Structures are given as structure tokens and as C-alpha cells.
Amino acid sequence: MKELKIFGVVAFFTLLLYWGVEPFAHSQMHKHVESHGFAYDGTADIEEAEAKAIAAKETKLPKEKIEKAEATVAAKKKFWADVAKISKLKGNVVAGEAGFAMCAGCHMEGAVNMGGVIPPSLEHAGAIYDKNYLIALIKNPAMASNVDHKYADTMTHPMGSISTMITEDQQIADVVAFLKAKKAGEIEPKEAFKDACGRCHAMRYAKSTQLGDTPKFKYKKDELKHQVKVLEEQDLVKAYMGKLPPDLSMIIRARSEHFLETFVENPQSQLPGTSMPRVGLSPEGYEKVEEYLTQIGDPSKPKRESVGPWVILFFIVFTALAFLWKKEKWHGHH
Amino acid sequence: MAHFEKANSINEWMDQRLAVNTLKKVMQTEYWIPKNINFLWAMGMVLAATFGLLLVSGIFLLMYYKPDVNLAFDSVNYTIMSEVGYGWLWRHIHGVAASVVFLVIYIHMFTGIYYGSYKKGRELIWLSGMGLFVAFSAEAFSGYMLPWGQMSYWAGMVITNLFSGGSLEAYGLVEWIRGDYVPGDAFLTRFFMLHVLLIPLAIIGLIVLHFGTLRIPHVNNQDGEEIDFEEAAELYKAGNVKESKVIPFSPVFLSKDVFVMGVYFIIFFYLVFYKFEFAMDPVNFDPANGLKTPAHIYPEWYFLWSYEILRPFSKDLGLIAFAIAQVIFFALPFLDKSPNVAPASRRGKFHIWFWLMLVDMIVLTFMGKLPPTDALFANIGLVAALLFFALWIALPIITKSEKKL
Numbered sequence: 144m145k146e147l148k149i150f151g152v153v154a155f156f157t158l159l160l161y162w163g164v165e166p167f168a169h170s171q172m173h174k175h176v177e178s179h180g181f182a183y184d185g186t187a188d189i190e191e192a193e194a195k196a197i198a199a200k201e202t203k204l205p206k207e208k209i210e211k212a213e214a215t216v217a218a219k220k221k222f223w224a225d226v227a228k229i230s231k232l233k234g235n236v237v238a239g240e241a242g243f244a245m246c247a248g249c250h251m252e253g254a255v256n257m258g259g260v261i262p263p264s265l266e267h268a269g270a271i272y273d274k275n276y277l278i279a280l281i282k283n284p285a286m287a288s289n290v291d292h293k294y295a296d297t298m299t300h301p302m303g304s305i306s307t308m309i310t311e312d313q314q315i316a317d318v319v320a321f322l323k324a325k326k327a328g329e330i331e332p333k334e335a336f337k338d339a340c341g342r343c344h345a346m347r348y349a350k351s352t353q354l355g356d357t358p359k360f361k362y363k364k365d366e367l368k369h370q371v372k373v374l375e376e377q378d379l380v381k382a383y384m385g386k387l388p389p390d391l392s393m394i395i396r397a398r399s400e401h402f403l404e405t406f407v408e409n410p411q412s413q414l415p416g417t418s419m420p421r422v423g424l425s426p427e428g429y430e431k432v433e434e435y436l437t438q439i440g441d442p443s444k445p446k447r448e449s450v451g452p453w454v455i456l457f458f459i460v461f462t463a464l465a466f467l468w469k470k471e472k473w474h475g476h477h
Numbered sequence: 478m479a480h481f482e483k484a485n486s487i488n489e490w491m492d493q494r495l496a497v498n499t500l501k502k503v504m505q506t507e508y509w510i511p512k513n514i515n516f517l518w519a520m521g522m523v524l525a526a527t528f529g530l531l532l533v534s535g536i537f538l539l540m541y542y543k544p545d546v547n548l549a550f551d552s553v554n555y556t557i558m559s560e561v562g563y564g565w566l567w568r569h570i571h572g573v574a575a576s577v578v579f580l581v582i583y584i585h586m587f588t589g590i591y592y593g594s595y596k597k598g599r600e601l602i603w604l605s606g607m608g609l610f611v612a613f614s615a616e617a618f619s620g621y622m623l624p625w626g627q628m629s630y631w632a633g634m635v636i637t638n639l640f641s642g643g644s645l646e647a648y649g650l651v652e653w654i655r656g657d658y659v660p661g662d663a664f665l666t667r668f669f670m671l672h673v674l675l676i677p678l679a680i681i682g683l684i685v686l687h688f689g690t691l692r693i694p695h696v697n698n699q700d701g702e703e704i705d706f707e708e709a710a711e712l713y714k715a716g717n718v719k720e721s722k723v724i725p726f727s728p729v730f731l732s733k734d735v736f737v738m739g740v741y742f743i744i745f746f747y748l749v750f751y752k753f754e755f756a757m758d759p760v761n762f763d764p765a766n767g768l769k770t771p772a773h774i775y776p777e778w779y780f781l782w783s784y785e786i787l788r789p790f791s792k793d794l795g796l797i798a799f800a801i802a803q804v805i806f807f808a809l810p811f812l813d814k815s816p817n818v819a820p821a822s823r824r825g826k827f828h829i830w831f832w833l834m835l836v837d838m839i840v841l842t843f844m845g846k847l848p849p850t851d852a853l854f855a856n857i858g859l860v861a862a863l864l865f866f867a868l869w870i871a872l873p874i875i876t877k878s879e880k881k882l
Contacts, residue, residue, distance in 0.1 A: 146515050153517075153584060156839065160580075163843035164778040165755050171847050171854075172773050348555050389763075393554050397762035440762075443558060443565035450566070451750030458746060462739030465732070472732040476512060476718050 169399075176405040176412045181426045183276040185223025187409050188289050192216045215291075222286050226279045229312045234320025242318040245308045256376060258301030259383025260342045261353070269327030271335050271431060276423030277319045281309055288420030289411050301383075332438065335431035339422050340391065343380055348392035349439045353380055384418045395433070395440035403436075404429070503692075505727035509706050509713075511698035512724050518696065519737035520585040526738050527578045527745075528684070534571040535673070537564075542623065544669035546662045549625035550764045569749045569757075575617055576756035577745060579779035582610060590809070591831060593818040594697035600810040601690040605683060607807045612680045614780070619672035621777065622665060626761030631774045633660040633668075643793040659767055701818035773848060781845030782838045788849055789859035798862065805869055812869065815876035823882060826875040830868060837864050 179187060196212040204212075249262040268277065279287035284302040285294045297303045309315055330338075336346070337355065345352045352373045360366040381387045394403070405412055407429060410419040424432060437444060484490035491497045510518075541561050543552040557564035586606070589595055595603035618636065622629045637660070641651050656663030695706055704722050713721035724730055748756070755778075760771050776784050787799035817824060821831040844858035 149515055149517065156835070157580060160778070160839060160842065161755065163839065164781065164846050167843070168846040171851070347551075348559065393762045393764075396757075397759050399759065446565070447569075447750050451746070454746045454750065455743060458739060458742040462736065462743060465736040465739045469732040469736045472729045476724065476729070 173402070176401075178401070178405050179408060181273060181408055181424060181429055183273050183279065183287075183421075183423060184227065185219060185279075187412060188286075189216065189219050189223065191289075191411060191415075192219050219286065222279070222283060225312075226275055226282060229278050229282070229315050230275050232313060232316035234313075234316035234318075234323075236317070236321050236324045238314075239317035239319070239321025240325070242309060242314050243321050245305075246318065249302075256379045259379060260301060261376075262302075263338050263342055265322065265326060265338075267326060267328060267330040267334060267338060269322040269324065270330050271339060271425060271428030272322075272423045273425040273428075274319060274323060276421075276425075277322060278315055280423065281305055281315045281318060287423065289409060290418060290420045292416070293418060330431060332431045332435035335428060336435040339424055339428065339432055343384065343388040343419075344391045345377075346392050346439060347390050353377060388419065391436060391440075393440045395436040403433070407432070505731075506725050507710065508692070508726040509710050509723040510696050510726050510730040511702075511704055512722055513698040513700060513702070514696070515699060516733075516737050517584070517588040519734045520581055520588060522731075522734040523738055523741050524578065524581050524585060525684070526741075527574050527581060528680070530570055530574045531578065532677070534567045534574065535677075537567040538571055539673055544623070544666050546625060546665055546765070549623060549665060553624045554762065566749075569753050573745065573749045573753050573756045575620060576777065576779070577748065578613065579617070579777075582613065583779070586610070586806070587831075587835060589697075590834075591821045592697050592699065593701055593813075593815075593820070593824075595810040596813065596815075596818050598694040599690075599697065602687065602694065603810050604807060605687040605690050609680065609683045609687060610806075611803075612676055612683055616672060616676045616680060617777065617779070619668040619676060621761075622660075622668040623672060624761055625665060625765045627763040627765055627769075627771050628758055628761040628774070630660055630765035630767065631771055632776060633664060635774060637664075639787075639796065639799070643796045660765075697818065699820065701820065703818075775846045778842065778846070781843075782841035785841040785845035785858050786862045786865060788845070789855060789862050798866070802865065812872045813876045814873050815879040817879060817882045819882055824879060827879065830872065830875060833864070834868050837861050837868065841865065 192212070192215045196209070196216050199209045199212040243265075246265060249257060250265045251262075252264070254262045276287060280302075283291075283297055284305065285291040285297045285300045291297070294300050294303075297306065309318065333349075337351070341351065341355065342353060350357045353376045354369075354373055357369065357373075360369065377387055398406070402413060406414070407422070407424060409421055410417045411421075481493055484493055488497070492499075538553075538557060541552060541556050541564065543549055543556075553568070557568055559565075589603065589606070618632075622633050637651055637654050640654055641647050652658060655661070656667060695704070698704070702722075706723060709721050709723040713723055713725070718724075758777075760773075763771075775781065783799060783802045786802045787795045789795070790798055813827075815824065815827065821828045840857065840861040844854055844861060847854040849855050849858070
């Protein structure tokens with residue numbers, strides 16, 4: 144039939160156009176970043192360091208810079224090998240609880256900003272963070288979060304002093320075993336976001352800031368006082384991070400799913416040199432965070448899915464009736 | 478005072494005062510459309526329906542949108558998307574329709590080009606249609622500014638910069654258009670006014686004109702055949718509907734239009750609910766930030782072909798090429814020197830011209846979005862842009878030599 148043939152031509156060029164300006168264009172515009180499924184074994188970190196060392200050689204940087212880049216590669220290899228070793232140790236939960244007391248000195252309810260950020264709550268650390276990542280973090284926070292380029296000496300990291308408190312590999316294994324056993328309860332998506340992201344990122348569509356949920360105030364002056372506190376906190380985060388980390392209210396629609404996943408897994412992969420630390424979410428932890436980002440940034444998603452089929456069904460019926468009407472009106476015309 | 482008889486029915490009462498029966502005949506039951514047509518002839522009504530969707534959804538959005546650089550982004554992304562009941566639906570309809578309307582416009586245009594529907598008395602149909610294309614382009618651009626996201630801001634920056642005229646360095650003109658040194662509040666409120674008032678008024682006026690220009694020369698048909706509409710109409714009215722070459726606009730032609738619209742709406746609402754990303758660029762969900770340029774700045778897909786004509790040349794040459802590309806389609810009825818009104822498939826060299834033009838514009842569209850830093854893409858873009866102009870230069874030559882069918 145001629146009409147179907149014409150429709151085929153129109154459909155072909157339309158789909159071709161779509162392919163060219165969407166999937167094809169985006170594949171060319173964005174670099175490809177491999178996802179590691181939220182597993183942390185240092186593969187990406189070592190590859191990045193190696194690439195930098197090679198680049199340093201190729202661009203003929205001064206000798207000391209090349210040596211430094213090569214030393215970084217060696218340090219990372221050793222560090223992640225150590226992490227793998229500790230991971231194999233059997234942790235003692237009871238001993239870990241005693242070790243955890245040292246963590247709780249800073250990671251406590253109502254903690255204030257220390258060296259740039261408010262220490263996050265560890266109440267659900269075992270549920271949302273990866274085991275290897277936790278080990279790495281206690282061993283060397285800057286290396287674990289892949290922001291060692293920011294610190295000449297890990298001791299200057301806000302959590303750097305941990306290395307003077309927890310010194311033995313077995314101690315690390317114990318604390319992590321404790322977190323995985325006793326701090327791994329069910330967690331709400333909102334809590335996961337607050338713990339993992341909320342110390343740096345505000346979420347204005349959920350009325351939360353770096354200080355947590357904004358309370359309701361009876362008096363304007365109390366509200367203003369709170370605003371000043373928020374601004375002060377933001378200044379500290381800004382001084383530490385270099386810029387104020389963006390509000391994440393709409394981030395779920397502003398970035399692709401793949402970008403967000405790979406970025407959260409390893410910020411350096413998508414934004415080399417960024418001061419954002421890797422937070423070490425496990426696949427389950429990321430799922431919770433993503434769920435919260437969707438709740439706030441794309442709240443119509445469940446409604447779209449429930450209303451969509453009905454609207455489409457309506458137009459299918461409409462079209463069927465229109466077809467019958469057309470048939471009747473054109474009767475005897477050919 | 479004119480003489481009026483007492484009316485016996487509402488219809489008669491209306492007819493005495495407004496000649497509704499005559500109007501109905503002229504515009505519907507005795508507005509004759511050729512029978513020899515295909516579904517592409519329904520694109521006009523599909524466009525009218527899409528414009529209706531844009532108008533209605535736009536009215537709903539207008540109730541909550543705030544044209545202020547500090548409020549615009551949140552009024553769209555928070556108020557409309559999560560506080561207003563079904564605000565998200567109106568926004569998705571508006572966004573998807575704004576993109577899809579251009580697809581249908583292009584299909585409508587290329588249908589006209591293919592069947593030669595801009596010739597021999599139909600020049601004004603083409604010219605008013607091109608006027609609509611320009612008005613819709615301005616409407617699309619001004620609307621794109623309103624959510625005040627990163628792409629709004631930077632597209633606004635890039636496009637208004639074009640008015641500096643390259644080496645003319647008319648920065649005064651650019652500032653005059655923006656009302657500021659950079660896109661700001663004055664810029665946003667101006668484009669808001671253009672988007673919700675002045676350009677829609679122009680569009681409505683042009684739609685009326687476009688319909689009007691159709692009435693006397695009548696719609697073309699699949700074979701470009703010249704029809705004696707008077708004779709065919711008499712035949713139809715006498716009951717010989719099978720022999721007659723025409724059908725009345727209402728209800729016969731309309732019944733097919735409505736069916737095509739139904740199919741279109743199924744596809745359209747599928748896009749609204751499940752596949753809207755193509756029409757709502759992620760970059761524009763980041764709030765406007767004058768201190769942070771996005772890695773890639775590109776227009777929406779329907780402007781890419783002309784954007785690519787701007788890009789591969791030097792500054793001044795690019796601007797001239799861009800300006801010509803914007804208006805060259807207006808000249809189509811006068812550059813096509815052929816005496817034939819016929820589908821391109823019967824017009825020899827013009828047939829090749831048609832498909833080359835279509836493919837060339839698709840290639841330009843592809844290249845327009847890709848980063849110009851890639852040498853291969855930049856070269857393909859340059860060749861496609863040169864071919865675009867070569868085709869327009871060739872048009873009067875190849876059509877002049879066309880034999881009368």
C-alpha cells in the first residue's frame with residue numbers, strides 16, 4: 144500500500160534523525176567511563192596514577208615531577224595491596240566496639256565542623272558503605288577517597304589523625320567488622336543521602352542544608368539566626384573544598400544515570416582533579432541515595448508510570464473510533 | 478437599520494446575523510479538497526492540533542511561572558514539577574510538543590517541496606508557511622530562555638552575540654537587545670513577553686493567513702493535477718461521489734485528518750510519558766551560572782542544520798552564510814523555474830535535488846551537535862554546508878532545463 148510505504152520513509156528519516164542527535168551525538172560528546180559496580184580495590188586509582196606518570200614522561204616534565212608521579216603509582220599499589228590483606232583478616236566484633244569508641248569521639252550526634260566538614264553519622268555505616276572502602280578509609284583517608292593529590296601529608300586530612308589512633312591492621316579489621324555487624328540496620332533513602340552526601344551538598348527542594356533539615360521557626364529572627372549558621376557552615380565547606388559543592392535537588396535530571404553512578408563511585412573518573420572525595424557507597428547504599436535523589440528531583444516518576452498507560456489507551460480507542468468514522472465517511476468514494 | 482424577520486430557530490437567528498450557513502459552506506461542507514491525497518496532507522491539521530496543545534499547556538504553565546532570574550528556575554523545576562497538581566504533565570506536554578512541532582513542520586515543508594505545492598498560484602501558501610516557520614523558531618528560542626537553566630543562559634548568550642555582526646563589532650546592538658551586558662533580568666523578562674504574547678499573536682495571525690492563502694488556489698494533490706474544482710464540486714453535489722475528483726473538507730477530509738491525528742497522539746503521548754529526554758536537555762536542569770560555561774553548547778535539534786552552516790566558516794563568512802540559510806527557503810517558489818507541478822519522482826534532476834537536499838540537511842543536523850574540535854566531523858560539516866549552497870545555486874539551472882510534462 145502506497146500510504147504505508149510513505150509512512151515507512153517518514154519513519155525511517157525520523158528515526159535516523161533521532162539516532163544522530165541523541166545516542167550518536169552523546170556517545171561522541173562524553174568520554175566513556177567504565178563502571179566498577181561500586182567495588183573498591185584500587186584498580187581505577189592505580190590506572191589513573193599510571194596514566195599520569197606516562198603523561199608526565201611524554202610531556203617531558205622536570206625529572207622530579209616524573210619521579211613523584213611514579214612514586215604515587217607505587218604508593219597506590221602498595222596501599223591497595225595492604226587493604227586487600229586486611230580484608231582477609233577475621234575481625235573481632237567485640238574488640239571492634241572498643242576501637243569504635245575512638246571514632247565516636249568525632250562521629251557523634253550534634254558534631255560540629257572539624258577541618259572543613261561535619262563528621263558524618265556512622266549509625267548506618269555498615270549498611271551503606273563498602274567493606275573494603277571502610278578498611279581503606281581508616282588506613283589512609285586521603286588515599287581511600289582518591290583525593291591524595293590534595294594532601295602533601297595525610298595528617299593534614301580532616302580525618303588524618305586516625306592513623307595515630309588505630310595503628311594495627313587487626314584493629315582496622317575489628318572496627319570494620321563491628322560496623323558491618325552492628326551498624327548495618329535498615330536505612331531510609333533520606334538518611335542514606337544525609338550520611339553520604341548531606342554534609343557538603345544542600346538539597347533546597349527538600350529544605351535541607353549542610354546543617355540538616357531546616358526547622359520551622361516561629362520568629363523571623365530565629366530563622367535569620369539559622370540562616371547565618373548555614374552560611375557560616377557553607378563558608379567552612381567552601382574553604383575546604385575550593386567551591387561550595389552544588390545543591391543536588393535536580394541532579395537526577397541534570398546528569399545521566401551512568402554519569403551519576405560512575406561519578407559517585409570515583410569522582411576523579413568523570414572530573415579529574417575534583418576535590419570531591421569518593422564516599423565509598425556499596426551498591427545497596429548507592430541505590431538508597433539514588434532513590435532519594437529521584438524522590439526529590441523527579442517526584443512525578445511514579446505518577447508518569449501510572450497515568451501514562453491510561454492516556455495512551457484513551458488515544459488507541461480514539462484512533463479506532465476515528466478509523467471507523469473515516470471508513471463510513473469515505474464509503475463509496477473510491 | 479437593516480430589516481430582520483423573526484427567527485424560528487437558533488440556527489436561523491445566527492444565520493441572519495452572522496451568515497453561519499454561508500460560512501459553514503465556504504469553510505467546511507463546500508470547501509473542496511482533492512481526493513487524490515495521502516496522510517501527509519493531514520500534517521497541517523496535526524500542526525494545528527500541536528499548536529493547540531502548546532497553547533493550552535502554556536496557559537497552565539503561565540499561571541505558576543515566575544519571570545525573574547532568582548525565581549524562574551525553581552518556579553519551573555520545583556513549583557510546577559512537584560507542587561502543582563499535574564504541573565509535570567503540562568510541562569512535559571509543552572516541552573515535547575515544542576520539539577515535535579518542528580519535526581512535523583519539517584515533514585510538512587518537505588511534503589510541499591516534493592509535490593511542488595508552492596507553485597502556480599500557491600506561492601503565498603509557501604511564503605506564509607515560511608513566515609510561520611520563522612515565528613515558531615523565535616517562539617522556540619524565547620521559550621528556551623524561560624527555565625533559566627545553563628543551556629537557556631548560554632544559548633541566549635551565543636545567539637544574542639550573533640547580532641554583533643562579526644567584524645562590525647556592534648556590541649552596542651547586543652547590549653540593546655539584552656538590556657544588559659550579559660543575559661540578566663531584563664533579558665529574561667523581555668523574552669518572557671515575546672514568548673507569551675507578541676510571538677503567539679503573530680503566530681495566530683499567520684495561521685489565519687496561511688489557511689486563507691489555501692482557499693483560492695486549493696490544496697495540491699499527489700499528481701499535481703490541475704482540477705476544475707467547480708465542475709468536480711457539481712459532480713459531487715449531484716451524488717457522483719465516486720467519479721468526482723474532490724471531497725468536502727468536512728466531514729470527509731476531516732474524518733481522515735482525525736484518524737491521522739489519533740495515530741499521532743498515540744506516538745506523542747508515548748513520548749510525553751516515556752521518552753521525553755530528547756526534548757528536555759539534561760544540561761538545562763543545572764541552574765544558569767554565568768561563571769561556568771558548559772562543556773558543550775548546542776541548540777535544540779531543529780536548529781542544528783543552520784548552526785552547522787554558521788560554524789565551519791570564518792567569523793564573517795559564517796554569519797553571512799547563516800543569514801542566507803535562514804531566509805533562502807522563502808525564495809523556493811521563485812528559484813524553481815520549472816513549469817511543472819508534479820511529484821519530484823517525475824521531475825528528473827529535481828528528484829535528485831530533493832533527496833540530496835534532505836540528506837544534506839540531516840548530515841548538517843548530525844554535525845551541528847558534534848564537537849567541532851574533531852577534524853573529521855568539522856570537514857564533513859564544511860562539505861555539507863558548501864553542498865547546501867551549491868544546491869540552491871543549481872536549483873534555477875536544473876529546473877529551467879526541465880521539460881514540460
